[in-house]
Amino acid sequence: MIKTISYREALNLAMTQEMERDSNVFTYGLDVPDHKRIFGSTVGLVEKFGSDRCFGTPLAEDAMTGFALGSAINGMRPIHIHIRADFLMLSMNQIVNMISNFRYMTGGQLKVPIVIRAIIGRGWGQSAQHSKSLHSFFAHVPGLKVIMPTTPFDAKGLLASAIRDDNPVICLEHRWLYDIVDKVDVAPEALVPLGKPNVLQEGTDLTIVATSWMNIEALRAAEVVNKFHGKKVEVIDPRTIAPLDYKIIYESVNKTGQCIVADYDWVNCGFSAEVAARVSESCFNRLKSPVTRLGFSETPCPTTRPLENKFYPNTIDIVRQVESKLNLKPSDLSKEKFYSYENKFKGPF
Amino acid sequence: MKDRNTELYRIMYLIRMCEEKIRVHYPSDKIKTPVHLCVGLEAILAGVIFSLKPDDQVFGTYRNHGIYLAKSGNTDRFFGEIFGRLTGESKGKAGSMHLAAPEKGFMGSSAIVGTTIPLSLGCAFVNQQKKNKRCTAVFFGDGATDEGVFWESLNFACLRKLPLMFICEDNGLAIHSKISERQGYRSITNIVNQFDCHVIQSESTDPEVIADLTAKGISHIYNNHGPVFFHFKYYRYLEHVGINEDFESGYRSREEFERWKRVDPIVLQRAKLIKYGLKESFIQEIENTTIENIDKSIALASQAPFPPESDLYQDVYA
Numbered sequence: 001m002i003k004t005i006s007y008r009e010a011l012n013l014a015m016t017q018e019m020e021r022d023s024n025v026f027t028y029g030l031d032v033p034d035h036k037r038i039f040g041s042t043v044g045l046v047e048k049f050g051s052d053r054c055f056g057t058p059l060a061e062d063a064m065t066g067f068a069l070g071s072a073i074n075g076m077r078p079i080h081i082h083i084r085a086d087f088l089m090l091s092m093n094q095i096v097n098m099i100s101n102f103r104y105m106t107g108g109q110l111k112v113p114i115v116i117r118a119i120i121g122r123g124w125g126q127s128a129q130h131s132k133s134l135h136s137f138f139a140h141v142p143g144l145k146v147i148m149p150t151t152p153f154d155a156k157g158l159l160a161s162a163i164r165d166d167n168p169v170i171c172l173e174h175r176w177l178y179d180i181v182d183k184v185d186v187a188p189e190a191l192v193p194l195g196k197p198n199v200l201q202e203g204t205d206l207t208i209v210a211t212s213w214m215n216i217e218a219l220r221a222a223e224v225v226n227k228f229h230g231k232k233v234e235v236i237d238p239r240t241i242a243p244l245d246y247k248i249i250y251e252s253v254n255k256t257g258q259c260i261v262a263d264y265d266w267v268n269c270g271f272s273a274e275v276a277a278r279v280s281e282s283c284f285n286r287l288k289s290p291v292t293r294l295g296f297s298e299t300p301c302p303t304t305r306p307l308e309n310k311f312y313p314n315t316i317d318i319v320r321q322v323e324s325k326l327n328l329k330p331s332d333l334s335k336e337k338f339y340s341y342e343n344k345f346k347g348p349f
Numbered sequence: 350m351k352d353r354n355t356e357l358y359r360i361m362y363l364i365r366m367c368e369e370k371i372r373v374h375y376p377s378d379k380i381k382t383p384v385h386l387c388v389g390l391e392a393i394l395a396g397v398i399f400s401l402k403p404d405d406q407v408f409g410t411y412r413n414h415g416i417y418l419a420k421s422g423n424t425d426r427f428f429g430e431i432f433g434r435l436t437g438e439s440k441g442k443a444g445s446m447h448l449a450a451p452e453k454g455f456m457g458s459s460a461i462v463g464t465t466i467p468l469s470l471g472c473a474f475v476n477q478q479k480k481n482k483r484c485t486a487v488f489f490g491d492g493a494t495d496e497g498v499f500w501e502s503l504n505f506a507c508l509r510k511l512p513l514m515f516i517c518e519d520n521g522l523a524i525h526s527k528i529s530e531r532q533g534y535r536s537i538t539n540i541v542n543q544f545d546c547h548v549i550q551s552e553s554t555d556p557e558v559i560a561d562l563t564a565k566g567i568s569h570i571y572n573n574h575g576p577v578f579f580h581f582k583y584y585r586y587l588e589h590v591g592i593n594e595d596f597e598s599g600y601r602s603r604e605e606f607e608r609w610k611r612v613d614p615i616v617l618q619r620a621k622l623i624k625y626g627l628k629e630s631f632i633q634e635i636e637n638t639t640i641e642n643i644d645k646s647i648a649l650a651s652q653a654p655f656p657p658e659s660d661l662y663q664d665v666y667a
Contacts, residue, residue, distance in 0.1 A: 058505060066466070
């Protein structure tokens with residue numbers, strides 16, 4: 001059953017449906033039931049399921065993350081929510097030393113069904129401590145799963161799959177995606193499997209692998225490149241960072257012979273390096289040029305707007321890279337409109 | 350009373366002898382896992398776990414052998430794990446430091462100080478929600494109370510009135526650092542008393558005393574009064590990790606050890622059994638049976654197969 005809803009409503013729907021389906025699912029975290037409801041994504045949960053299954057916590061990320069593990073190994077399915085991904089650093093000991101290892105260390109005696117949702121902030125001075133995505137940190141560690149839904153459809157389907165998964169899943173949600181409205185299969189059993197990339201737009205001339213918000217920039221770049229040069233760019237959203245089945249990405253690069261990875265993160269030792277390495281290993285003799293990587297500048301995220309604009313990779317950066325790789329003359333982009341804090345992409349895809 | 354004291358003695362003797370046998374076999378290098386032996390700690394382990402129901406749940410630290418043995422009692426699987434064999438409780442992936450036997454209520458242990466404390470919150474929360482009358486107990490040392498996560502956890506347990514027992518095994522040392530070198534306050538029990546938490550403390554090495562105090566704590570929890578913090582003093586007989594004494598290294602004195610040894614839990618409990626009129630031969634039979642079982646388990650473990658290499662990739666994900 002298809003309905004047109006926002007990304008925040010899609011997240012909310014996944015949680016509501018899963019909490020209805022399984023009474024062992026519960027959600028908690030700082031300010032989860034407050035009047036703002038995690039940018040609207042937890043609306044209605046405390047009213048529907050009560051304060052035993054939807055509650056706020058003290059400011060104690062370390063203990064509250066261990067709490068998730070303790071409840072998971074005793075039969076429940078926690079969803080722990082953080083208003084910013086940066087705050088997960090306070091949970092890192094539990095995530096990396098305990099949660100990721102616990103099944104393995106006990107020789108498979110225990111299951112660890114945990115979902116950790118965290119929001120990536122951007123703009124209006126979010127600055128160095130409210131803007132990180134950190135998906136590469138988590139993807140580095142065996143035992144964890146990491147997802148980054150971009151579309152409302154995937155927000156619903158991937159989050160529901162994550163809640164049903166018997167492993168720890170970290171779900172990273174970009175704040176700017178919350179306002180996107182698009183078609184979503186709202187049926188409770190409409191799941192999107194973890195680990196499978198999604199081709200957001202088909203093309204034949206160049207492959208862009210983009211994460212989270214960078215998909216919006218990549219789709220716009222594909223539009224611009226097509227308009228000025230008539231070239232067709234394929235945009236692939238991995239959706240899952242780890243563990244990921246790269247087959248669809250390899251097939252695409254084998255077809256186009258060109259690959260840009262536009263990651264919503266720093267480049268150094270990041271997911272873009274992983275994709276570039278794997279694509280180079282698997283598609284080496286089909287590549288017409290080395291894999292290109294785009295990501296944050298190698299600095300902390302600054303507060304002031306002109307520097308922040310420079311910090312993030314954008315549509316123009318992608319267009320210029322595509323033009324360079326395909327030996328095209330730089331197009332005149334002075335008349336083009338691009339997305340910004342004030343002009344967010346609202347959908348549909 | 351006789352039965353209870355006999356059982357407490359049997360548990361403590363089992364724990365002590367398993368540790369002593371590890372000390373014997375460790376130099377052969379067949380046990381390739383760091384061991385944090387719990388010699389001196391037996392009264393606390395036996396007393397607390399004796400008072401728990403079989404389906405009550407416990408969490409431990411890396412000094413966890415006694416918890417495993419008191420909760421599970423399966424020496425075959427214990428030594429299998431210590432020897433890194435397929436017959437171990439966790440098929441060799443846990444070793445000494447991460448022992449667990451969830452089906453017996455031993456939910457897990459960890460080699461990073463303080464890290465199982467918040468797990469006990471989640472476990473206790475589930476039991477509170479399901480109203481299943483299960484208690485959770487989390488064992489940790491005085492070193493763990495230096496960690497922020499201890500205070501975060503204590504706060505949350507009190508806030509939510511969780512059915513949880515904090516068991517602080519205070520040996521006055523975090524590895525080799527004394528409390529006086531680590532803590533800027535005089536009394537942890539005074540501070541915990543300021544929380545909505547019931548505090549029980551003892552310096553006893555008598556497992557009966559510990560068992561009675563534990564039972565009091567459990568009834569406090571059953572009356573929905575929230576968590577209990579137990580502060581138990583004991584003396585670590587051996588080095589932090591390994592099989593040796595370390596009184597020559599200078600950070601503590603043999604005299605201190607000798608004072609505690611006079612109230613050794615095994616020696617005291619054995620004397621108590623004699624006082625209650627149990628025959629020497631009866632006690633010896635318990636001891637002989639215990640040692641025979643341990644020797645049999647060690648022989649089995651040292652002959653058992655190692656896990657196949659393909660096991661490396663098993664159980665990363667469910």
